[in-house]
Amino acid sequence: MSLYGISKNGTCTIATLPPVGLLKSLGLREGLQVMIRSKQPMGGPVIVQVGRRCVAIAEDIAKEIHVEEVN
Amino acid sequence: MDCHNQGPEVEVGRDTLKFLLMGNPNVGKSVVFSKLTGVQVLAANYTGTTVGYTKGKVGNFNRDAVLIDVPGTYSLEATSEAEEVAIRFVEEGADAILCVLDATNLERNLNFAFQLKKYDLPMIYILNLIDVAENQGIQIDVEALAEELNAPVIPTVAVRNIGIRDVLQEMKSVEKRDEDREVVPEDTPWDDEEFRWAEIGKIIGKVQKIDDREPSFIEKLGYRTMEPWPGIPIALLILALSLGLVIGGGKAIRGALLLPVLDNFYVPFMTGLVGNYIAEGSTLFNVLVGDYGVLIKAIEWPFFLILPYVSLFYIVLSILEDSGYLPRIGVLLDGILRKIGVQGGSIVPFIMGYGCAIPAILGSKAATTHKERVIISSLVSLAVPCTAQTAAFFVLLGDRSIFLPIALYGISLVAIVIGGMVLNRLIPGKVDPMLLEIPNLLKPDWKTILKKIRIRVKQFMVEAEIPMVFGILFAAIVAETGFIFVITDFLSPLITGWLGLPQEAGLALMLGVVRRELAVLPLIEMDLTTLQVFVGAVVALFYLPCLSVLAILIKEFKLKTGLAIAASTIVAAFLIGGVINQIGTLFNAIF
Numbered sequence: 001m002s003l004y005g006i007s008k009n010g011t012c013t014i015a016t017l018p019p020v021g022l023l024k025s026l027g028l029r030e031g032l033q034v035m036i037r038s039k040q041p042m043g044g045p046v047i048v049q050v051g052r053r054c055v056a057i058a059e060d061i062a063k064e065i066h067v068e069e070v071n
Numbered sequence: 072m073d074c075h076n077q078g079p080e081v082e083v084g085r086d087t088l089k090f091l092l093m094g095n096p097n098v099g100k101s102v103v104f105s106k107l108t109g110v111q112v113l114a115a116n117y118t119g120t121t122v123g124y125t126k127g128k129v130g131n132f133n134r135d136a137v138l139i140d141v142p143g144t145y146s147l148e149a150t151s152e153a154e155e156v157a158i159r160f161v162e163e164g165a166d167a168i169l170c171v172l173d174a175t176n177l178e179r180n181l182n183f184a185f186q187l188k189k190y191d192l193p194m195i196y197i198l199n200l201i202d203v204a205e206n207q208g209i210q211i212d213v214e215a216l217a218e219e220l221n222a223p224v225i226p227t228v229a230v231r232n233i234g235i236r237d238v239l240q241e242m243k244s245v246e247k248r249d250e251d252r253e254v255v256p257e258d259t260p261w262d263d264e265e266f267r268w269a270e271i272g273k274i275i276g277k278v279q280k281i282d283d284r285e286p287s288f289i290e291k292l293g294y295r296t297m298e299p300w301p302g303i304p305i306a307l308l309i310l311a312l313s314l315g316l317v318i319g320g321g322k323a324i325r326g327a328l329l330l331p332v333l334d335n336f337y338v339p340f341m342t343g344l345v346g347n348y349i350a351e352g353s354t355l356f357n358v359l360v361g362d363y364g365v366l367i368k369a370i371e372w373p374f375f376l377i378l379p380y381v382s383l384f385y386i387v388l389s390i391l392e393d394s395g396y397l398p399r400i401g402v403l404l405d406g407i408l409r410k411i412g413v414q415g416g417s418i419v420p421f422i423m424g425y426g427c428a429i430p431a432i433l434g435s436k437a438a439t440t441h442k443e444r445v446i447i448s449s450l451v452s453l454a455v456p457c458t459a460q461t462a463a464f465f466v467l468l469g470d471r472s473i474f475l476p477i478a479l480y481g482i483s484l485v486a487i488v489i490g491g492m493v494l495n496r497l498i499p500g501k502v503d504p505m506l507l508e509i510p511n512l513l514k515p516d517w518k519t520i521l522k523k524i525r526i527r528v529k530q531f532m533v534e535a536e537i538p539m540v541f542g543i544l545f546a547a548i549v550a551e552t553g554f555i556f557v558i559t560d561f562l563s564p565l566i567t568g569w570l571g572l573p574q575e576a577g578l579a580l581m582l583g584v585v586r587r588e589l590a591v592l593p594l595i596e597m598d599l600t601t602l603q604v605f606v607g608a609v610v611a612l613f614y615l616p617c618l619s620v621l622a623i624l625i626k627e628f629k630l631k632t633g634l635a636i637a638a639s640t641i642v643a644a645f646l647i648g649g650v651i652n653q654i655g656t657l658f659n660a661i662f
Contacts, residue, residue, distance in 0.1 A: 008298075022506050025145030027179040029268060038298040042406030045415065045505045047297050052207065053176050053511075054297065056402050056415065058504030 003036075003057070003065040004046060011035045012067035023065075026055050033070060088136040088247060090129070091160055094171035095183050096143030097510055099199045101125075102229040102519075103171055104140040107239065111526055112140065114519075124156060133243060138169070145179075147186045151439065164254045167193040167245045169238070174204035174211055174226070175511065177279055181271045184220075188261040190254050195241050196224040197234075203513065207290070208282035216278045230516045293512035296399045306400055313387045318465055318476075321380040325466075329375045341366050354551050362596055363547040369540045372592050377535070378528075380462030385527045388426055389520045395510035397422060405505050411491025412446040412498070416507040424451035426458050426527075428620045432627060442500035445632065448624065449494060452616045453640050454486040456587065459535060460611065463591035468608055471601060479608055482647070486613070534619075535586065542582045542589050550578060565645065570610065571652040572603055579607065580614070587617045602655040610648035615641050 006012050013033050017023050027050045028034070037047040037054055045056040057065070092100050101114035108127030129136040141160050142153040149155050161168070168187060172180040184196070198213065217224040223241050227234030260266050286294075296302045342360045349356045359366050391397055397419050401408075405415030413421070417438050424431035428451050435447040456464065468475035495502075549555040559566060559577030566572050566580075575597055583590025590611035594604060615621065615637055625633030 020506065021148055021150045022145065024264065025148075025179075025182070026506070026508055027176075027182070029264075037294055038302075040402060040406055041299055043409065044406035045402060047402065047509065051176065051178060052209075053179070054294075054509040056297075056398075056405070056505055056507045056509055058405070058414070058506060060504045061506060 001067055001069060002063045003034075003048070003067050004059060004062040006036050006067065006069060008036055008039055011070045013070055015066040015068055018061065018064035020061060023057075023061070027051060027053065028055070028065075034067075086135060086247070088129075088134060088167075088242075088245060089165045090136065090138045090242060090245075091141055091165045091168045092138055092171065093141045093157065093161075093168055093183075093187070094143055095145055095173060095176075095180050097508070098143065098171045098173040098180065099229045100140055100143055100171050103169070103197060103199065103227070103235070103238070104138060106229055106232060106235045108138055111522070113523060113526065124160070129239075129242065131239060136242065139165075145183060147183075152436065161187070161190050161192070162254055162256070164248075165192060166248050167195055167242070169195050169197055169242070171197045171199050172224075174198050174201045175207055175209060177209075177211065178271055178275055181274065182267060185261045185267050185270070189256045189259050191257065192254065193245060194220070194222040195238070195245075196220060196222055197229075197238055198224055198226045199229050201226045202228045202231075202233075203511065206287065208284040210280045210282070212278045212280075216274070219274045219278060230519050289512050289514065293395075296396065296512070297402050297509065299403065302399065302403050306403055309391075309396070313391070316387060317380060317383045317461075318469065320383045321462065321465060322469065324379040324383075325375065329379065333371060333375050337370065338367060357551040358544075358547040361547065361551060363543060363550050363593070365540065365544045365547050368543045368547075368592075369536075372543070372588075373532070373535050373539050376466050376592070376595075377459050377462040377588060378532075380465060381458050381531050382524070382528050384426065384458040384461070385524050385531075386520075388422075389523045389527070390515050391422075393513065393515040393520060393523075395512050398507060398509050401505075401507070402509065409502070409505075410495075411450075411488055412495030412502050413443060413450075413491060414502055414505040416505050417443060417447055420447055421451065421455070424455040424457070425461070428452055428455065428457055428616050429623050431455070432620070432623050439503040440500055442498045443502045445498055445628065446491060446494045446502075448628065449636050449639075450487050450490055452620060452624065452636050453490055453613060453643060454483045456483065456612055457616075459531070460587040460591060463588040463595075464608055464612075467591055467595050467604060471604065475601070475605055475608075479605070479612060482609060483612060486643070486647070535588075538585050539589070542585045546578055546582055546593060550575070569645070569649040569652070570606055571656060572607055573597060573599070576603075576607060579611065583611060583614050583617075585618060587611070587614075590614050602652065602659065606648050606652045606655070609651055610644045613640055613644035613647060615644075 003012065011033060014028060014030055016030060017028060032050070035049045037049050039046050043059050045058050046062050048055050048057055092104055094100050101112045104110070104125065104127065105112055107129055109130045110125065110127035112125050124142060125140040127138055129138050139160060141157050144154045144157045147154060147158055149158055170184050170187065172184065187194070198211065204211065213224050213226050225234050225237045225241060227238065229235065296305055345356060345360045345366065357364065401415035401418035404418060408415055408418065417435065420431045420434035420437070423434055431451045432448045435444045438444045438447060464476055464479060468479060549558065555578055556574060559574050562577050563574050566577050567574055576594065579590050579593040582593060591608060594607045599607070621633065621637050624636055
């Protein structure tokens with residue numbers, strides 16, 4: 001499942017990240033649990049809460065981030 | 072004449088202590104820098120405010136010491152221009168690094184700090200934003216952290232000067248390194264990402280405690296403003312409030328305070344004074360106090376017409392910047408912006424363009440691809456009026472009908488969208504997808520805001536007044552001597568025929584080269600129909616964005632691209648202005 005597929009307020013654990021260096025620098029890493037704060041319409045970004053920070057991730061990148069949903 | 076700040080050149084002698092100020096983006100490095108050096112740099116609450124670097128002498132120090140504000144980066148892997156700059160600075164060597172850590176986001180900040188380990192330089196850690204961290208229920212054991220890091224850690228609230236003296240004290244105990252300045256990175260276990268995060272995890276477990284508390288109102292607002300609902304209505308409300316404050320406030324200040332002073336005191340006083348010595352009606356009399364009288368207009372235009380709006384605009388912009396709200400607009404607009412070749416993260420330089428195009432063009436350096444930089448800079452140069460020109464529009468158009476400025480801004484927006492779509496197709500390459508840290512919403516610190524407004528208004532006065540005086544003097548002479556008709560004669564088919572303006576309006580076009588608002592202000596003095604006023608405003612909007620901007624365009628993008636951008640703005644100005652005139656004339660003829 002991709003990060004983009006998680007709905008708002010959903011929580012998931014990151015399984016694999018695409019090779020975009022900035023993702024890791026922004027604090028995303030495999031095994032980390034994150035929460036979707038909001039999703040924008042018209043192909044806009046998803047807002048992911050990483051720790052106590054929010055990161056806006058474009059649709060294209062979010063679709064390549066594989067996650068496991070946490071219930 | 073740049074509208075941006077760079078610190079003064081500082082010599083680094085052999086005995087000078089050299090400090091580097093480093094850290095993640097948006098952790099307050101520029102604020103710490105201002106406090107330690109007294110050099111005023113404009114800081115804001117979002118990433119990438121510092122795209123170049125600034126050097127400053129450390130004040131209140133017992134010896135020569137220089138501090139360099141290195142652009143903030145998330146890592147040291149040379150994946151962007153800013154990271155390359157940062158690596159170059161470390162490898163050139165320093166006597167110590169001041170590493171600023173954001174107390175509300177310690178984990179990720181330590182990830183950066185540990186990447187500096189391979190350079191083996193003395194470190195001083197500045198744990199900034201401890202007040203915000205405490206409000207969020209984050210407690211950090213500073214002593215334990217210092218022990219783990221094996222270096223001094225100083226808690227600070229830089230905007231309020233808290234802890235700055237302790238930082239200075241710690242810097243004084245740094246010793247000059249004897250060996251060669253150059254630093255060679257060594258391989259250490261810290262290069263390995265897994266190792267780094269594992270160590271960080273252990274340290275965080277020892278030094279940080281987080282109380283699970285209900286998010287505060289401002290935190291909740293921070294989240295809600297990023298959701299389409301209610302984020303979009305909130306954005307529209309903020310836009311309406313800002314415009315209302317600038318337009319309504321400016322008009323009120325002008326009408327109630329400034330115009331009475333001008334009309335009842337200043338103008339009669341100056342006219343009387345000059346009339347005592349020079350015959351009324353003579354050319355010299357008119358050059359001094361006539362229609363374009365330099366003694367009247369050089370005071371009236373910048374101070375009585377432009378300044379009230381510019382000051383109010385910078386008050387609004389500074390509050391929006393420091394609150395961290397602006398990147399949220401980028402989040403909401405990203406879907407639309409991508410269609411014009413810009414991603415949401417670039418909304419900030421774009422909005423800066425409504426202040427002045429120069430910081431916008433320099434700020435576009437934060438864009439990750441060259442293509443996106445060219446698009447942002449072209450669109451800002453073409454269709455985004457600067458604050459001084461906006462003020463002139465409000466006076467010229469707003470005094471006739473509130474719908475005229477609205478229509479003008481509508482045209483500007485349409486031009487941005489169409490221009491962006493065209494450039495997105497024409498320019499090869501791609502625009503990177505959005506990947507941006509969104510800052511926490513913060514209550515702006517009023518002292519900092521006031522200081523920022525003061526810097527910007529002062530800058531505006533210095534930069535606007537001198538060219539304005541020369542421009543007006545030139546206008547007065549060519550208009551009063553009738554020379555204007557000689558100069559603009561060859562342009563007359565364009566000005567009177569195609570644009571439907573009196574030949575005198577050629578003056579605005581000439582002056583508009585110097586400053587953007589000067590393409591508008593002379594029109595106020597002419598007896599024009601509403602259609603003529605609107606056509607004149609449209610031409611001024613798209614027209615060449617002042618000489619300083621042209622210089623920056625050429626400097627940043629080479630001569631060819633710079634001139635191409637400038638030339639296309641002039642063509643667009645005459646084309647769109649003329650079309651509006653032709654349609655308007657036809658419309659008038661029919662009805």
